Structure formats: structure tokens, C-alpha cells
Amino acid sequence: MTSSDSTKVETRLHVESPLDGGTAVGLDPGRAHFLRSVLRLQPGAVVALFNARDGEWLARIDALGKGWCSLEVLSQRRVPGPEPDLWLAFAPIKRARLDFLVEKATELGVSALHPVMTRRTNVERVNLERLRANAREAAEQCERLSLPEVAEPVKLDALLATWPAERRLLLCCEAGPAPALAEVLAEFRAAGAPARPAPPWGVMCGPEGGFAESELDALRKLPFVYPASLGPRILRADTAALAALACWQAWLGDWTLRPPGRG
């Protein structure tokens, strides 16, 4: 067993069940259908199962039918390891853009997604199950071991009232004075390379109409908030969030690491 081997697998699936050599694992009807009717796999096919607690394991399909599948866990493919602790707090936006944001944020290594209702948020309902399904699919595709947590939507002041003091918050600011993003991140980058593991951070971006003046004022007064400018073009909310997450990962996160088995 190595921490990463390159056995070709048919797909990668996140499962909550404990993973250990020789154990049997069942799948929910949706994933069983996916293996049987979309990928058209047969008993004997090998897939990868993973979760943040147990890492990634090879598993062989024992038997499958309409809406069920049982697998035998074989050997470990990747050991679990630390992942960046980076939250994204975002004002919900329209469905197609939100789907995209969740997918991209997951690929960019976000550990938790916090929908936050601001003054100018004009989306009233957030389909958390849809967000979670998108996040799971993106995690399976991008080869991370964890799923981002998807929190219940809360009002901005409620989120800030319970925000952990030690978690720095990078605030995407399109209005008012704010230092350039690169300056903010450079200040926290250890000389020459990011600290490992990076301390906890969050990124926050407002709704399509931006934060209200009073919201920005309140945010700027909080000791853990670091306003940052994302340049002269007015970015959409989803673009701003993805840009800030990418820059954070490049400068303070885990982008000095390579994909397992591909370096």
C-alpha cells in the first residue's frame, strides 16, 4: 500500500460508510443507478470509494441490481491528510450561477459553504440538497477526499456574530478603500512559502448588487475582516468569489502540492 497508487478505476464515489480492507459497502439507490445504468458497470469492476476520515480505497462491485449495489473494499489507495480550512460565505445568486459557484469552490478546496442573506440578496430560497449534490459531484471529479460542509443560510449579522475570532475573513470589496488582494495575501504568506497547514480563513462576497453601505461599514469594523480589492473591473459575485479563492490557495493554501499520482 502506498499513499497514492495509479490503478485505473472506473469512477470515484464519496461514501459516508467506514472504509477498511475486506468490509462490505452498499450504495444508495442514486449511486447504484449511476454505476449500473450510466457507467454500465458489471460485477468485478473496480471503483474508488473515499471519505475524509478513511482516505481513498479500491473497491470491487460484488453484485448490483435495480437501485442497489454492494461492493467489497480492497486496499487503500490514498491515506487521509490535512486539507485547507477555507470557508466561503456567499450571498445566494441565481440557480445556474450558484451551481457553478459551488462546483468551482469545491474544486478550489473550500471546506465549508455558508449561504448568507444580505440586504440586497434577492434570492429567497436556497436548495441545500442541490448544493450538497453539486459539491459531492465536484469533489468526486477533482479528487479531493473531503466534501465541503454546506451550512444553513443565515443573515449576515448572525453569521458575523458567531464568526470564530481566529478565522480571518477576506472581504471582496468593489467599493470604498481597500488594499489590492495581492498585498493582503502577501502580508500573511510566510517568507518564501505558505505555512502548512494554513491557519483558518474565510472568503466573503456580496450579492449581485453588492453589499449595502451599512453592511460594508459594519464588516470593516470587525478585527478579523480584511477588505481586499479585485481590480478595476466590476466582477460578478461568482467571479469575485472564485478569483479570491484561487489567489488564496495559490498564496496561502496548498497549491505547492501536486495531484496525487501525477507529479
Added chain:
Amino acid sequence: MTSSDSTKVETRLHVESPLDGGTAVGLDPGRAHFLRSVLRLQPGAVVALFNARDGEWLARIDALGKGWCSLEVLSQRRVPGPEPDLWLAFAPIKRARLDFLVEKATELGVSALHPVMTRRTNVERVNLERLRANAREAAEQCERLSLPEVAEPVKLDALLATWPAERRLLLCCEAGPAPALAEVLAEFRAAGAPARPAPPWGVMCGPEGGFAESELDALRKLPFVYPASLGPRILRADTAALAALACWQAWLGDWTLRPPGRG
């Protein structure tokens, strides 16, 4: 006249026509329809017209009907200025993702979009008119003055054969050895702040299946190519492109500037 004033305008439209105080400008049927039937504007309403050559101008609707609109150009709102010279070379992907990529790349200040056909590109046709319309809409929305140029699709080796030697190319590499993106960019950042204007660069990302080994080998041998790693998760092609563009703008581009009129 100032280089930026905050007069509220109903919308921003890119026009090719020369813009100068007192001149009359007509709109194509699509934009005339947009003003009349979508925004429901009346004669007397003030919009902004812009292009990279003349900057941005206030203009008042003189008259409009079914499929036509004439405006009188009033006063200049923003003077033209230098913009980053950053190309994006990308293997075409499926339509919804490509729409998204073009929108985001435009917001992230790309000066030219180069569709490039690689070994594993499995999209055969690129609708350039659609790409151009998406780019224009994004430029109007994000308050840039220029439109990105949209080039004809070419094969990878043809693009590389005509690539200008002085234009550095940041290559998003998910396989093989590559320094971390932050290291590559830091090497080119002038002490403490980006050079202004930044020298010409390009970003290149492969198709969903990645570059073929032989393509990567050829790319790595070119003196203007700088391979860079975007971390341990396998990013989709569109995510990789957006992440690299955002980091380039933050470290070498114009993200020390603020949106006009919002600083």
C-alpha cells in the same frame, strides 16, 4: 469632464462608432430592441456608450422604434487608458462551460481569446459569434472599455508556431513536474508591485482530458512557456483557466487599480 463621473446611466453599450460630443450614433437592431423592449427606455433616457479607442461617453436617446435607435453623444465619462495585454488560449469545451469561461475571462481582463484544438479536444465546432456576443455582454457589465478579440480556432502547433517570442505563456499543468503558480508569478513581479503596464502574457489550459504527453513535452521545450502547478486537486479546464487568470491579474496585472468612480 473628468476621467470618471458617477452620473447614473441606464445601461452601458459597446459601439464601434466613433464617440465624440455632439455626434449622432445609431444602434444595430438587437441593441435597439434591448433598449426599447427589455429596458423599456424612452427618448431622453441617458445611457453610456464606450469603446477602447474613445473611452466612455454619456449619450441621450433621441428617438427609437422597432429595431432602430438613434442617440446623441453628450460628454465623456471616462478617458481611454491602457489595459492588460493578456491572452487566453483554451481548448473549446461544452457550450454552457464555454459561455461561462468567456464571460469570466472577459471580466478578468483578457485581451484576446484563442480557441486552440489539441489532441484530446472533442468539441469540433466553435460558434465564434456566440463567443463574441458573450464577451461583449460581459465587457458591458464589468465596466471595461475594450472587448477581448476572439480569434479563429487553430491547431495547437499552428498557434505555437506563430506565438510572439516576447509573449510569455503560463501553462496550466496538472501532470508532470511544474513549480507552484505563486512561485512562477512571484519571479516576474517587480519588487513590491507589478510593473505598469505589464509585459504581454498568455495563459493556456488544455481540454477536459488534459494535454497529451507529446503536447506537454513540446510545450515545455519552448523558451516562452512557463509551466505552473495549480495544486493537488484536478481542476476542470474552465476552473484552471479562471484561477490562473485571476492570479496573474492579482500579481502581475492591474488589480492595484480600483473600479472607476468607486474608490
